[in-house]
Amino acid sequence: MTSASSILEVRDLVSAFDGDAGRMTAVDGISFDVPRGKTLGIVGESGCGKSVTAFSITRLLPQPHGKILGGSIRFEGKDLASLPVEDMQQVRGNDISMIFQEPMTALNPVQTVGRQLGEAILLHTECSKSEVLARSIDMMIKVRIPEPAQRLDEYPHQLSGGMRQRMMIAMALINKPKLLIADEPTTALDVTVQAQILELIADLQKEMGMSVVLITHDLGVIAQVCDEVAVMYAGRIVERANVYELFAKPRHAYTQGLLESIPRLESTPKTKLKAIQGNVPGIADFKPGCRFAERSGRSHTAQQLSTRPPFIEISANHWVENCPICVA
């Protein structure tokens, strides 16, 4: 059973892709909780396994190559990792919804947005045409789309980027899900529109009491809207804590490096930024031991390179992958 305080409990999740080059373990044993009514941010660079985590929870890993190999995803007493496909379809779009980075590729270009929104309703509830229309318009007003009745008959290409993302959010939230997974919802948008969309998600979350998993590479977005944060690197969570704790007292060298490398508004122009050396490793180069070793600039023993550091609670509700070299 999930505890009263968290809506989702992920334990030791392992997801991989089988391909010509063998098995690629994109998510390598990660554990985290999503507190009820709160926002968990998952932050990391490209290729660290953020999106694979999201697709594992919603069981949308590309088939037939993507597989959940181990661990559990407990949501409301059910283990989503082992749920039959038909039961999962009832959960998806109803209890758990997802919004994606690029709304243009996630929306069907040859159907009106009204029809796509209506489909989301009809898949999970039986209701009449007029009810569908009324609920659609109601939801579009909630996501602040102007002139909703006219927009219903428009196609995705007729909407601006911000409006499309609002439409995606409307579709995701129309069945009042308990958990929303937002995968880089604002990455393709301008900062001004990003601020609107983030505020919209936060408002709707408050109103509907839903929990949110927000996936992003932007630490600014994390700082502004999340309650808890998990930092992913090369398929693993290296650090997890409350947002205030994480930004004030980052323990892992990778988290520290990320925080130091962002240009700050208060910093003096044209001074050198602190940078993490090297590049984000590709999935084929993931090592068994501490994966940040190579870029940390600190020497690791052979033992530390070959054995995975334990994931421990280093202080109250502050978890870290405890490599003795990278965690000070």
Add this chain to the structure above:
Amino acid sequence: MSLLTVQNLQQHFPVRGGLLMRSVASCKAVDGVSFTLNEGETLGLVGESGCGKTTLGKAIVRLLKPTSGKIEFNGQDITHSSIGALRPMRRHVQMIFQDPAESLNPRHTVRDILEEPFIVQKLGTKDERRRWVLDLLDKVGLSAASADRFPFEFSGGQRQRIGIARAIALKPKLIVCDEPVSALDVSVQSQVLNLLLDLQRDMGLSYLFIAHGLNVVKHMSDRVAVMYLGKIVELAPAEELYHNPRHAYTKALLDAIPIADPTKRRERQLLRGDVPSPINPPAGCAFGHRMKHPKWEQSVKMDLTLKEVSPGHFVQPCPCCT
């Protein structure tokens, strides 16, 4: 001494439609922009997508034919120069693009890519060019072994280093950097920004630094220009602009930056709506029009040329936004 002077530059594109594909409207991507750029200086250029930043950059390196106005580089008017007449100038003006994966020829090795500028400008012998390529790789922090590899063999950050090496090959005076780090990972972004700062110091380069990330622009620039719908609405020294913004649009942009500090969360004055289309833009102050400001109508009949409000700080003098 200013290296680049742009006066009232306009870059319009015809919008074609109808049976005969006649020009039915005009897209005013850049609509009367003026600024100067000094030697060794970085001018940052920010604004939302569709405001004309990239078009302005392309017009300056003369990848486009400006509709009207004047571009003067190194004291020479290049606004309407022919391709042949531009060639000597091109040595001194280079461009770095947002997506290095798309701006590097996938079928050429890094050596081919870096040698090409020398061949085009008929410089050096084969041996000299080989040596120069290795020097360039060293300058941007890539190994000599990279020369015989293809762009796809590199990560995003390394590819952008190749793009930078190509841009500095001919020891230019000005580089237009069009969103050079937007496609890069956070941890790699700072490496590339540091490299650009180092090269500027060592080679005395001037940059026109285009980006939508305001914190990045502030970090890289001496002065910053804010663009909205084809026009510069505010231009000021970087620190001044961030601490003392005068135009409502600049304030809104600054307000929208997500600050990486959870103790600085704030209630924002959110901008409503999207950037309007540059096809048939509203008269007067376009931002006042977007905000439906009651004083917008006054701006229609006004001269909206930038006014200096404090030393080096220029603002569009519309009654609705300043």
